[in-house]
Amino acid sequence: MSQAALSGKNYVVTGANSGIGLFSARRFAQLGANVALVCRNEQRGREAVAQIIATTGNENISLYLADFSSLASVSLMADNLLRDIPKIDVLCNNAGGANGSRMVTKEGFETTFVSNHLSSFLLTKKLLPAILNGAGEDLARIVFTSSYGHFNSALDFDDLGLKEGYSTLKAYGRSKLMNLLTARELQLRLVGDNVVASSFHPGAVRTPIWKKGGALARLLGLILYPFMKSVVEGSSTLIWLASSEDRASKGPEGHYFYEGKRAETAKFATDADAKRLWQISEELIAPYY
Numbered sequence: 293m294s295q296a297a298l299s300g301k302n303y304v305v306t307g308a309n310s311g312i313g314l315f316s317a318r319r320f321a322q323l324g325a326n327v328a329l330v331c332r333n334e335q336r337g338r339e340a341v342a343q344i345i346a347t348t349g350n351e352n353i354s355l356y357l358a359d360f361s362s363l364a365s366v367s368l369m370a371d372n373l374l375r376d377i378p379k380i381d382v383l384c385n386n387a388g389g390a391n392g393s394r395m396v397t398k399e400g401f402e403t404t405f406v407s408n409h410l411s412s413f414l415l416t417k418k419l420l421p422a423i424l425n426g427a428g429e430d431l432a433r434i435v436f437t438s439s440y441g442h443f444n445s446a447l448d449f450d451d452l453g454l455k456e457g458y459s460t461l462k463a464y465g466r467s468k469l470m471n472l473l474t475a476r477e478l479q480l481r482l483v484g485d486n487v488v489a490s491s492f493h494p495g496a497v498r499t500p501i502w503k504k505g506g507a508l509a510r511l512l513g514l515i516l517y518p519f520m521k522s523v524v525e526g527s528s529t530l531i532w533l534a535s536s537e538d539r540a541s542k543g544p545e546g547h548y549f550y551e552g553k554r555a556e557t558a559k560f561a562t563d564a565d566a567k568r569l570w571q572i573s574e575e576l577i578a579p580y581y
C-alpha cells in the first residue's frame with residue numbers, strides 16, 4: 293500500500309497503547325490515517341501517542357480514555373469520540389484481557405464479560421451512526437480481536453457472568469466467543485450498508501497480555517513463549533482486515549479469520565446464539581447507552 297493510502301480516513305483503535313493494538317495503530321498512522329487511540333491509562337496512552345507521532349511523523353493521533361470494566365466510562369468516552377469524529381471509517385475493537393479470579397464490577401458485571409464483550413458492544417452500538425457516515429462509496433469496517441480461545445466452551449445464557457464454575461480460561465474463551473458472535477450478528481444487521489464486520493484470531497502473540505491475567509496466564513505465557521508469534525505477525529490479520537484494498541478482506545462478511553484466511557469456528561458458535569447474545573447485550577447496556 294502507498295504511504296498515503298489511508299490519508300483522510302478516521303480509525304479508532306481500542307487497547308491501543310500496547311501489543312497488537314499499538315502496532316496496528318502505528319501502521320494505520322504510517323499509512324496516513326487519523327488515528328484515535330482508546331486507552332484506559334492516561335500516562336500509557338500519552339506515551340503511545342508520542343511514540344506513534346515520533347515514529348511515523350503523522351501528528352493526527354488523538355487519545356481517548358476509558359476503562360472497559362465500566363460501561364459508564366465507555367459510554368462517556370464514546371460520546372466524546374462522536375462529538376469530535378462524526379465520520380468513522382474503521383473501528384478496531386481490540387482491548388481485552390484475562391482475569392485470574394472472578395471479580396464483579398461496581399456496575400454488577402463479571403469483569404471479563406464486561407471488559408472484553410459488553411464494552412465493545414456498547415462502543416460499537418454508540419459509534420454506529422458515525423461508522424455509517426463513513427460508509428459511503430468507501431467501505432467502513434468493524435473488526436473484533438477474538439481468539440482461538442473461543443473454542444473453550446459454549447455460552448450459558450443463564451450464567452453469562454460465570455457465577456458457577458469460573459475459570460480464567462473459561463471466562464476469557466467465552467468473552468472471545470462473544471466477540472466473534474457479535475461480529476457475525478452485526479454483519480447481518482448491516483446488510484445493505486457498505487460496512488463489513490469481522491473477527492480474527494491473532495495467534496499466540498508475544499505481548500504483555502500474558503503477564504496480566506493471573507498465575508495461569510503467566511504460566512501459559514512462559515510455556516508458549518518460544519512458540520509465540522511476534523507482534524508484527526500477530527497484528528497482520530487485523531491490519532489486513534482493517535485496511536486492505538484487497539476486496540478479499542471485504543468478504544465473506546461477518547466471518548472469523550486467522551493468518552489472513554477465513555478460519556473454522558467452534559460448532560457451538562451458532563447464528564442462534566449470536567442473535568440471543570445480541571438481544572441480551574442490548575438489554576444489559578441499555579442503562580448506559
Ligand SMILES: NC(=O)c1ccc[n+]([C@@H]2O[C@H](COP(=O)([O-])OP(=O)(O)OC[C@H]3O[C@@H](n4cnc5c(N)ncnc54)[C@H](OP(=O)(O)O)[C@@H]3O)[C@@H](O)[C@H]2O)c1
Nearest residue numbers: 307310311312332359360361386387388439496497499501
Ligand atoms: N497476545 C495473544 O496471544 C492473544 C491471543 C488471542 C487474542 N488476543 C487478543 O488480542 C487483543 C490485544 O491483546 P494483546 O495481546 O495486544 O495484549 P496487550 O498488549 O495486553 O494489549 C491489550 C490492550 O487492551 C487494553 N485493556 C485491557 N483491559 C482493558 C480495560 N479494562 N479497559 C481498557 N483497556 C483495556 C490494555 O490496556 P493496559 O495496557 O492498560 O492493560 C492494552 O492496551 C486482546 O483482545 C486479546 O484478548 C491476544
